[in-house]
Amino acid sequence: MTTPKSDFLHSLWDFFCSLKLTMFLLISLAVISIIGTVIPQGIPPQEYLAQISMAKINLYKALGFFDMYHSWWFILLLYLLTVNLVACSIKRLPHIWKIITLPVTILDDGLERSLTNVATIRNPADASIVKEQVVAFLKTNFAEPLVTEVDGVWHLFAQKTPWCRLSVYFVHLSVIIIFIGAMVGSLFGFKGMVNILEGESVSKVMLRSEKELDLGFSLRLEQFTLAKYANGSPKEFKSILTVLENGKPVPDYTNARVIVNDPLTYKGITFYQSSYGNAGNYYFSVSDLDGKNPVSLTVPGQSSLNLPDGSSLHVIEATDDISPYARGLSGPAVQVEIHAPNGKTESLVVYANHPELNIQHAQKHGMGPVIHYKGAQKRMYTGLQVAKDPGVEIVWAGCLLMVIGIYAAFFMSHRRVWVRIQDGNITVGGNASKNQGAFRQTFESLVDNLKSGLTKEKP
Amino acid sequence: MTSSLLFNITTFAYLVSMLLFFVFLTSRTKLLGTVAIAVAYGGLLSQTAAIALRWKESYDMGVGHAPLSNLYESVVFFSWTIVLIYALLDIKYKYRVIGAFVMPFALLGMAWAQLGLNTGIEPLVPALQSNWLLYHVITCFLGYAAFAVACGISIMYLIKAGGEESADKPAGDGLLSMFPPIRVLDDLNYRAIMVGFPLLTLGIITGAAWANYAWGTYWSWDPKETWSLIVWFVYAAFLHARITKGWVGKRAAWLSIIGFAATIFCYLGVNLFLSGLHSYGGGK
Numbered sequence: 001m002t003t004p005k006s007d008f009l010h011s012l013w014d015f016f017c018s019l020k021l022t023m024f025l026l027i028s029l030a031v032i033s034i035i036g037t038v039i040p041q042g043i044p045p046q047e048y049l050a051q052i053s054m055a056k057i058n059l060y061k062a063l064g065f066f067d068m069y070h071s072w073w074f075i076l077l078l079y080l081l082t083v084n085l086v087a088c089s090i091k092r093l094p095h096i097w098k099i100i101t102l103p104v105t106i107l108d109d110g111l112e113r114s115l116t117n118v119a120t121i122r123n124p125a126d127a128s129i130v131k132e133q134v135v136a137f138l139k140t141n142f143a144e145p146l147v148t149e150v151d152g153v154w155h156l157f158a159q160k161t162p163w164c165r166l167s168v169y170f171v172h173l174s175v176i177i178i179f180i181g182a183m184v185g186s187l188f189g190f191k192g193m194v195n196i197l198e199g200e201s202v203s204k205v206m207l208r209s210e211k212e213l214d215l216g217f218s219l220r221l222e223q224f225t226l227a228k229y230a231n232g233s234p235k236e237f238k239s240i241l242t243v244l245e246n247g248k249p250v251p252d253y254t255n256a257r258v259i260v261n262d263p264l265t266y267k268g269i270t271f272y273q274s275s276y277g278n279a280g281n282y283y284f285s286v287s288d289l290d291g292k293n294p295v296s297l298t299v300p301g302q303s304s305l306n307l308p309d310g311s312s313l314h315v316i317e318a319t320d321d322i323s324p325y326a327r328g329l330s331g332p333a334v335q336v337e338i339h340a341p342n343g344k345t346e347s348l349v350v351y352a353n354h355p356e357l358n359i360q361h362a363q364k365h366g367m368g369p370v371i372h373y374k375g376a377q378k379r380m381y382t383g384l385q386v387a388k389d390p391g392v393e394i395v396w397a398g399c400l401l402m403v404i405g406i407y408a409a410f411f412m413s414h415r416r417v418w419v420r421i422q423d424g425n426i427t428v429g430g431n432a433s434k435n436q437g438a439f440r441q442t443f444e445s446l447v448d449n450l451k452s453g454l455t456k457e458k459p
Numbered sequence: 460m461t462s463s464l465l466f467n468i469t470t471f472a473y474l475v476s477m478l479l480f481f482v483f484l485t486s487r488t489k490l491l492g493t494v495a496i497a498v499a500y501g502g503l504l505s506q507t508a509a510i511a512l513r514w515k516e517s518y519d520m521g522v523g524h525a526p527l528s529n530l531y532e533s534v535v536f537f538s539w540t541i542v543l544i545y546a547l548l549d550i551k552y553k554y555r556v557i558g559a560f561v562m563p564f565a566l567l568g569m570a571w572a573q574l575g576l577n578t579g580i581e582p583l584v585p586a587l588q589s590n591w592l593l594y595h596v597i598t599c600f601l602g603y604a605a606f607a608v609a610c611g612i613s614i615m616y617l618i619k620a621g622g623e624e625s626a627d628k629p630a631g632d633g634l635l636s637m638f639p640p641i642r643v644l645d646d647l648n649y650r651a652i653m654v655g656f657p658l659l660t661l662g663i664i665t666g667a668a669w670a671n672y673a674w675g676t677y678w679s680w681d682p683k684e685t686w687s688l689i690v691w692f693v694y695a696a697f698l699h700a701r702i703t704k705g706w707v708g709k710r711a712a713w714l715s716i717i718g719f720a721a722t723i724f725c726y727l728g729v730n731l732f733l734s735g736l737h738s739y740g741g742g743k
Contacts, residue, residue: 030696033692235585263673387675399664402660
């Protein structure tokens, strides 16, 4: 039966059943995963691309390094790991299954020799009476035994948690369930983003795949507020949202509050507080160092303004009161970024109440011009993550199975006890699938208790 | 009594305990080992009280939250979990001398936190305002601590195994005679990882559950997430190594040390060198 074909299949099977492959895959996955933590994933930021050479960029692109966790070679490794753990499980499962479903119930000489825990108690009383006593003892002190009689010899077999031998396979199964959940999520779910201006509503969101998705209902932002602690660090980002069906507010979803760590779910679609900003205008005045030639500038909150010298200016962050961030200062201030035509980027803080600081900054950087901040028009918008993931329940089921499986695999043990009653001798044997040291103690105290129990009951 | 004073007492106790363990190792005076562990227990008690007090102090300041919110607090908590796991191991297996290789980790954490980090109690930023913070941080750090203890044991294993190879004489005297037999060290290494691995798994799962609850994505290949998975892979490899021929003993010890190095990178390296979601509010 050794045709070349079956030979090949055999060695392929052996290859996938090998634990060496498991070791190789786990270590490879660990090492390869590092790449994506060093190279930015998704759309790499401009600053990063400016740092590395064009040749490198092209190489990384060709190798899929900018989206490595979805690259064919990373997915292939995950598939190989899956095949490997399925194959290993299939290979070992029948043997384990046999141990569980067809236990050896008779303590013969061969089994006795193979056990490390064996003890003999001398008891000349009638075998059938002793048998009853031992059965009762095991029932209360260990587990209910199975009784077999072979040629006038009594064999008792009792076991605890045989199923825990399967726990490793449950862990393996849980990995596959998690993968299935992830696939269901990517096939039937979506992830997107939407920005809503105060007072406005949207019915479409932009997906990560850059497609637009119609929600089937509308979402209106009533208000966005930002609360801060006394030290200026953010305390709460809050969007008040109303769901609209055919333009009418849905009662239970009117003025619903969404904050970070407390999303809103409607019709299986969940909205998460993610970002915010001011879409209103920022006002600046630009002049020469001596204050001559003042020009008013209006910078839209969501885009940048091109300056006459070819550079562009945009607002990073604004505050109505700078005092928590800078001691001794007060009033409105903005942090702006200026991109010069030569590719240089400058970030600076511009104040409304401290023109002297604005002049100082301009002096430090040559001749000016000086930028002064004149305040902002408030028009807040909220940025929401939008997600629907029907696979997430499957993933949690997998996680639960994994935790239970790992616990059982490490901390539970299949313990078996055999007893043979023959010629006035009670022979006890025991075996545990794990943690032999602890079982030895259990076994010894079990035998001691049995011994003293039998002596007590003697008439 | 302030939490800051108690933290200083703790740091001092861990220093004294570590030094006593070193002297115990060279002098082989049993009493010293007992005193060393008693001092470590004292430090653990004082640290427990300090953490509880800091928790209360944050409420007194009106920004009440569990003291697990920034780098300082996490390093202090890490140090606490290391001594806790070591104490549990000592109660169960009574191999005192392991303290000489575990207490340095706890001391290093406390010394760095007390001397080098911003100790102020800060209000909780919106991203951390969730009960998941507690479950996630506690499971992760108990796991990390078990790996720290396993790493200490693995270093002992390699020293002892190396010493037995080079010296022909049986290890009757010298430092190494104080070490548990290498068979025991190998077993303890496995047992520590057996505690750490399920906790790390729980830590990753609670992190994923939190991410899903807060952002709608349970996994986004953020550097922190990826590194936690790398650590998980390394210890999964360690566990499978034990049933693979040729991977026991020294190689398993090395795998445990590499695993802890990856753990430390996951915990600190990602924050210091890479960008991502876990800034600990300390990246200002």
